[in-house]
Amino acid sequence: MAELIGPRLYCCCNCRNHVALHDDVVSKAFQGRNGRAFLFSHAMNIAVGPKEDRQLMTGLHTVADVHCGDCREVLGWKYERAYEETQKYKEGKFILEKSKIAKENW
Secondary structure: OHHHHOOOEEEEOOOOOEEEEHHHEEEEEEEEOOEEEEEEOOOOOEEEEEEEEEEEOOEEEEEEEEEEOOOOOEEEEEEEEEOOHHHHHHOOOEEEEHHHEEEEOO
16 A cells, blocks of 8 residues: 555655655654754755854764755755764764654655
8 A cells, every 4th residue: 555655755844845755764863953853864856055064962063054956945954074983873864854844645
């Protein structure tokens, strides 16, 4: 039955552009700028902004803001580099803020 409905997705809350698959959620225990956020291994239909160093709760990281590919809404950020060894697992992964995404095909 799941194949008929399609994969569970997350979409931009502003324009409904598909931005991530539920299967790519690594963790739901992250903090974004505006509250809870999810860590994803992959994201799609997004644009990645310029890299910058940012002091986050878990230390210094090089990150790039992630925008919806359609409406340009800022959805979160991509971890480009983690300076602390214990945070290296985040490199290349995406934070999408719960308040900026919506479920689809659930």
